[in-house]
Amino acid sequence: MNNRKFFNPNYGVFCCNHVFKQKREVLVVIRDDDWQFLCGEDDDDECHLICVEHLLARDPSLNTMAELNNQTGAMRIHMNADWEYFELEPCRG
Numbered sequence: 251m252n253n254r255k256f257f258n259p260n261y262g263v264f265c266c267n268h269v270f271k272q273k274r275e276v277l278v279v280i281r282d283d284d285w286q287f288l289c290g291e292d293d294d295d296e297c298h299l300i301c302v303e304h305l306l307a308r309d310p311s312l313n314t315m316a317e318l319n320n321q322t323g324a325m326r327i328h329m330n331a332d333w334e335y336f337e338l339e340p341c342r343g
């Protein structure tokens with residue numbers, strides 16, 4: 251049986267300004283209730299809400315991020331590297 255999950259194309263996700271403007275590739279994905287697709291650099295904290303299909307059209311490998319559990323994330327060192335998965339630190343705010 252195939253349990254793979256896929257994003258609804260119209261699903262809204264957050265991305266950083268660099269990814270939004272297609273200046274950088276997505277290297278960090280975080281699922282913290284919402285999905286965030288980030289370049290991994292903190293030099294601009296502006297973020298945008300977009301339909302995930304735009305990101306998937308540029309990089310179909312991001313489809314695998316639909317399988318992230320809540321409070322986990324994945325990162326890769328460059329566009330063609332393997333994803334490494336991690337758990338988010340609980341927020342003690």
Ligand SMILES: [Zn+2]
Nearest residue numbers: 266267268289
């Ligand atoms: Zn960025």
